[in-house]
Amino acid sequence: KAGVTQTPRYLIKTRGQQVTLSCSPISGHRSVSWYQQTPGQGLQFLFEYFSETQRNKGNFPGRFSGRQFSNSRSEMNVSTLELGDSALYLCASSLDGQGSNEQFFGPGTRLTVL
Amino acid sequence: GENVEQHPSTLSVQEGDSAVIKCTYSDSASNYFPWYKQELGKGPQLIIDIRSNVGEKKDQRIAVTLNKTAKHFSLHITETQPEDSAVYFCAAILYGQNFVFGPGTRLSVLP
Numbered sequence: 435k436a437g438v439t440q441t442p443r444y445l446i447k448t449r450g451q452q453v454t455l456s457c458s459p460i461s462g463h464r465s466v467s468w469y470q471q472t473p474g475q476g477l478q479f480l481f482e483y484f485s486e487t488q489r490n491k492g493n494f495p496g497r498f499s500g501r502q503f504s505n506s507r508s509e510m511n512v513s514t515l516e517l518g519d520s521a522l523y524l525c526a527s528s529l530d531g532q533g534s535n536e537q538f539f540g541p542g543t544r545l546t547v548l
Numbered sequence: 549g550e551n552v553e554q555h556p557s558t559l560s561v562q563e564g565d566s567a568v569i570k571c572t573y574s575d576s577a578s579n580y581f582p583w584y585k586q587e588l589g590k591g592p593q594l595i596i597d598i599r600s601n602v603g604e605k606k607d608q609r610i611a612v613t614l615n616k617t618a619k620h621f622s623l624h625i626t627e628t629q630p631e632d633s634a635v636y637f638c639a640a641i642l643y644g645q646n647f648v649f650g651p652g653t654r655l656s657v658l659p
Contacts, residue, residue, distance in 0.1 A: 477649040477652075490646045
């Protein structure tokens with residue numbers, strides 16, 4: 435069974451630009467969660483999608499948004515990029531995301547904002 | 549909301565020795581506690597998990613113990629090997645809520 439895939443793996447942008455990251459969950463998984471990982475803040479929860487609906491949201495500004503498609507694939511978008519947005523963005527999938535099922539992570543997208 | 553603390557932040561052990569990482573959580577209603585291993589350049593990988601109705605779980609050289617009264621759980625790695633060197637994260641999950649991760653422990657296994 436294929437794991438969670440994320441594209442692109444690396445991205446370099448400049449301040450003020452916007453970026454879209456993509457995540458394909460494990461087949462059959464309907465929940466996709468997004469995290470930001472930085473050396474100083476660790477793994478910070480961004481949001482979770484289930485059946486095309488955002489079900490949980492972390493404490494990030496509105497510049498961070500996401501969506502989920504009918505095939506459970508998900509995208510996240512960051513608008514008006516800031517230097518502090520440089521991080522590893524991870525997505526994770528689970529069967530239903532209700533906390534009782536294992537969550538599996540993709541390899542991440544390394545975003546660098548110059 | 550849930551808050552997870554993790555200690556130590558760094559741990560160095562000699563190959564063959566045991567390593568123990570401890571996490572404490574704040575919400576007594578949390579009921580699922582996974583551990584992840586993250587190697588350089590990779591996403592976190594689930595290595596073992598435990599649910600609140602179980603006190604201990606073992607998988608070869610890895611074990612996790614849970615003390616619900618004290619609200620802490622620990623990862624035990626025996627007979628450590630160089631390939632165990634990585635960053636380990638614990639998490640605590642309340643049903644219906646998002647995962648809350650500890651800050652991580654960098655484990656170095658010295659040959």
